Amino acid sequence: MEIGVFSVSDITTDPTTGHTPSENERIKAEIAIARKVEEIGMDVFAIGEHHNRPFFSSSPTTTLAYIAAQTQHITLSTATTLITTNDPVKIAEDFAMLQHVSDGRADLVLGRGNTAPVYPWFGKNPQDSVELTIENYNLLRRLWDEDTVTWQGKHRTPLQNFTSTPRPLDDVAPFVWHGSIRTPQVAEIAAYYGDGFFANNIFWPKEHYQQLINLYRQRFEHYGHGRADQAYVGLGGQFYMARNSQDAVNEFRPYFDNAPVYGHGPTMEDFTDQTPLTVGSPQQVIEKTLSFQEFFGDYHRQLFLVDHAGLPLKTVLNQLDMFGELVLPELRAEYAKRKPSDHPEPPTHANLVAAHRAGIKSATARNEVPVPVDTPEESHA
Template sequence: MEFGVYSIGDRTPDPLTGQAPSEHERLTSMVAIARHAEEAGFEVFAAGEHHQPPYVSSAPAMLLAHIAAVTETLTLSTATTLITTNDPVRVAEEYALLQHLSGGRADLMLGKGNVGRAFGWFGRDSADGTALAAENYALLRRLWREESVDFDGKFRTPLASFTSVPRPLNGRPPLVWHAAVTSKEAAELAAEHGDALFANHIFWPPEHTRRMVAHYRERYTAAGHGPAEQATVGLGGQVFVRPRSQDAIREFRPYFDRAPLYGRGPSLEEYCSSTPLTVGSPQQVIDRVLGFGEYAGPYQRQLFLIDHAGLPLGTVLDQLDLLGTEVLPVLRRESAPIGTA
């Protein structure tokens, strides 16, 4: 099991001060979080892609390339790269280049995007989202696997004897994850190609995630890639941890109550009971994460969202330290296959 953190790069104001970080402050904080995550023992850092305020991570390949230069062991990923509005030629080139610059510490998470108007900003129609994802990903796979590509599709200009450069490091394309929140089509695309599925279930109850992962595993086997238990699955989940659960709830409540991410709807307690959000002690985080496998089955990557809702950088770094010392060692031990712990 790999453990990591991911950031969506939001500039939510801190409810205690009313101040939002500047774009520069938020970007440099994401770099600091990645570096600190490595020091705390995490294996993965992933950055989102957004093209509208209040987000700052519009070019994750550039951000991750910088992080690659100041880290040594982290796997660098996205959360997510938009396969619908990005040109697959640019995706192929940028992430192969990231592979080379990071010494192979790069993979790629793809998604259709959840902001309909963003399609228009890049000359696309949101009604074509599923078809765009399928065509663009088919081309991306070919660009990484074939030296010379001829292509004539529906959504981009044709290619004739085109070679994407640089070629994937050592001839091996980056590992691809497909992010699925509500889209069965994304899970089916992952299964069709034998790729990994990332079920970012931060807003959804366990039963929803169970159905999505089960559908992916079923389609993975039907596509001839092997037994369902061999399919590669990752899960999201957001946490706020303090040594005492009472302190965690008291400290996080004003951030939860005022964060647009949570819609200012159900209470903190209701949200924690119906979604993966865990606010409490290290043991409570351990128990909740170990419980994910009860409905998702065995899975290979757990990413935590911890820098959202306006939390100040110092608090986020404290979270990394506490998770690294009190939570990760237990999760690794308890999730290890029998005979390897």
């Protein structure tokens, strides 16, 4: 199990002090958080992609490349890379480059995004969202898996004998997670290619995500990548801790109540009951996180959102120190105890290279036919 942190890169006023950090403050804070993630022994740091205020992360690969130079061990990923509005050629180049500069410590989460105005900013139509997702990813896979690509599609200019450079490190493409909170076609794409499926289940009740994850698992097995329970699933989560649970509730409540994404909505108590958010003691964080397996089955990656809603950097770093001391060792021990003997290892670059050198065909090398646009009828339930 990989355990880490992701950020949506929001710039939010601290409701307890009235301070609004500058873009520079938040960017530098993100780098400090990534360094802390490595320091406490976590596995992954991921950051989202946004092109609108109040967010700052418009160029996540630039940020991750800088963090790569500041760290040695953590995997560097995205919380979302927009497959709909980014050119697949540029994605192929940027993430292969990130592989090289990080010595393989790079993967990515692809998603459609949730901000409709971004489409026309990049010359796209939001009504083409699912078509763009499928066409762009089919092309991206070919750019990584084939040295020379001749291609023609509907939504970008054709390619003739094109080679994406640099080539993927060790001839193994970055592992791809497909992120979705509502789109069954995305689960279908992930399953078809044998990629991972990341359910950023931080907003809606768990039952909603169970449907998408179960669909992905069923189709992963259908396409011959392994049993449904062996599929590569990642989950989101959130926590705010204090050694005394009531202190955590009192400290986090003003941030929750004023957060741009869920403030002025459900109560914090209702939200913690229905979603993965935990506000309480370290033991409560451990117990809530371990309960995710009951709903979603064995999975490979657990990422936590810790730096949102205006929380100051000092508080976030203190939260991570507490997590590293009191939570992380317990989670690691329990996950190791629960891991089935035939559960695949996390899809790190080293593991993918070992499989490649052993002559095992990559699960993502499926270029015979494009992924189907329509998913089975039952998937839309």
